[in-house]
Amino acid sequence: MVKLSDVAALAGVSPAAVSRVLSGDTTLRVSEGTRQRVMAAAQELEYVPNHAARSLRTSRTSTIALVVPDVTSAVFAELARGAEDEAGARGLAIVLGRAERLQDDREWLRRLVGEGRIDGVILQLPDGTPPADLEALVVQETPIVVINSVDDGPLSTIVLDDAAGIGLAVDHLRQLGHTDIGLVGGLLGSATGVRRETAFRSAMTDAGLRTPEGWMTRLGYAGTDGRAAAIQLLESVSLPTALVVANLNAALGVLAEIHARDLRVPGDISIVAMHDVWYADATWPPITTVRMPLSELGAAAIGALMPGASGVTHTVINSPPPQLVLRRSTAPPTSRHSVHSAVDSKEPPP
Secondary structure, three states: OOHHHHHHHOOOOHHHHHHHOOOOOOOOOHHHHHHHHHHHHHOOOOOOOOOOHHHHHHHHOEEEEEEEEOOOOOHHHHHHHHHHHHHHHHOOOEEEOOOOOOHOOOOOHHHHHOOOOOOOOEEOOOOOOHHHHHHOOOOOOOOOOEEEEOOOOOEEEEEEEEHHHHHOOOHHHHHHHHOOOOEOOOOOOOHHHHHHHHHHHHHHHHHOOOOOOEEEEEOOOOHHHHHHHHHHHHHHOOOEEEEEEOOHHHHHHHHHHHHHOOOOOOOOOOEEOOOOOOHHOOOOOOOOEOOOOOOHHHHHHHHHHHOOOOOOOEEEEEOOOOOOEOOOOOOOOHHHHHHHHHOOOOOOOO
């Protein structure tokens, strides 16, 4: 069995330095070359830390709780991959939890922390969580970072650059020639929904364009929410020629309802959605998306929990920047007459 001292001998450093490097101690003053040498030695010797013994010595479990609204979402999976990769590099384990549980049992997270079963929490809040609920989560001496949700408050937060992502989507549609652009947004009480709608309004204003209120929905990010939003939009007096959909899951519902009305994407309405996961390329047509740095968000959240991290911080992940992924759901606008004729000829769905 490989010992800590074996790794230290191969790397040419003390066992204490090896222990601190492998535990992710950011307060350790060593060069990046030394840190890399220790990591390489541990990998070469296939060293496996004895977390049970270390936990007894340090009263730490080496376990981080990742609590998100939907553990089945492919969007979440990308975030979790980044967190898990970074945690693994630091000798930590990840356990999953559903954020909805906090709505039924507000003391659940406090109990989990109080019982010493985890060393830190990465939390994505369910949409519409009141600020008072966030304040109640503050647990002394246990770090909690809130991700992809609020961008301020009593806990550290890390969010995506929603303004840049939405701006990229609007700019793409403008370059194609669209001036009548609508938004399928998140819930009114959702922090991400507010940020993305604010960014959409700003991008349209900067372009000298105006979006009627009837072309903006605030129903949520689920596929059923997107379908409900499409019904609302398609039954309005006039229609946009393009839609920015603030979440890819909602875009699936939008696409389904447009197909149900015998309209064409992108022939009648173009669609560009936030986030890029595998099924964006498995629809018909494949959906143009804005790829956001979800993996980097997960990795940054792990770093924010490590010893030596600055107190309460509020961070925006903007590297790498959002990236437009072109597929077949966007094209230059066609005759507005064809869109209105197609909608007018169809009966509303039962």
